[in-house]
């Protein structure tokens with residue numbers, strides 16, 4: 001799978017790919033590169049990749065990689081096992097410094113004219129690459145939009161107004177599931193709701209348009225909001241899909257469903 005904007009930003013690269021390691025691959029100590037992995041690796045090594053078996057290649061199959069995150073240089077065998085070059089195979093070995101575990105995400109990316117390789121658990125991957133991990137829909141933002149008293153100089157007026165307008169237009173109902181049970185806020189006298197940015201504000205630098213606008217903000221009950229941020233894909237994806245139907249985010253911000261799943265680290269990794 002091709003890196004999304006999140007991975008490119010966090011790895012400091014313009015191109016990378018990742019996939020899930022299978023039990024078979026670990027058992028055989030070899031990974032068959034697929035889809036975009038092939039493109040990244042071949043764009044880097046060009047036509048210097050050996051065709052045929054590792055044995056008998058006389059060292060020509062050994063390629064240099066940088067190990068993420070330490071930067072250690074490692075050498076792994078990489079070959080086209082068949083003359084048709086229909087498959088690209090990478091040999092992994094503890095002795096060579098690279099041995100992922102079953103279910104790990106293995107990734108490749110190009111940075112500073114070097115090819116980096118790494119692995120991490122799928123949980124760690126989803127945690128690190130969620131744009132929600134460092135977004136601003138935090139509790140202080142919710143406090144801000146859920147208070148009526150305003151200071152003389154209300155520097156957050158605009159910020160609050162977007163969220164309050166969204167809540168009023170939704171008739172103070174959860175926009176993911178309007179029938180969700182809510183409680184009345186003692187500060188506002190309205191149903192308590194939380195404001196959520198569909199495209200996380202932490203990605204602001206990647207968009208020309210402002211993200212703190214009504215087209216990108218929905219109001220959710222606390223359950224749906226926390227689930228959208230923290231739940232496993234089978235729970236979070238339906239909430240995200242329902243929320244997206246409420247706003248023109250695809251048209252206005254030029255993102256796709258895959259982009260959104262990538263922002264939320266909800267993509268199915270294959």
Ligand SMILES: [Zn+2]
Nearest residue numbers: 137195196197
């Ligand atoms: Zn949120």
Ligand SMILES: [Zn+2]
Nearest residue numbers: 174180221224
């Ligand atoms: Zn809800």
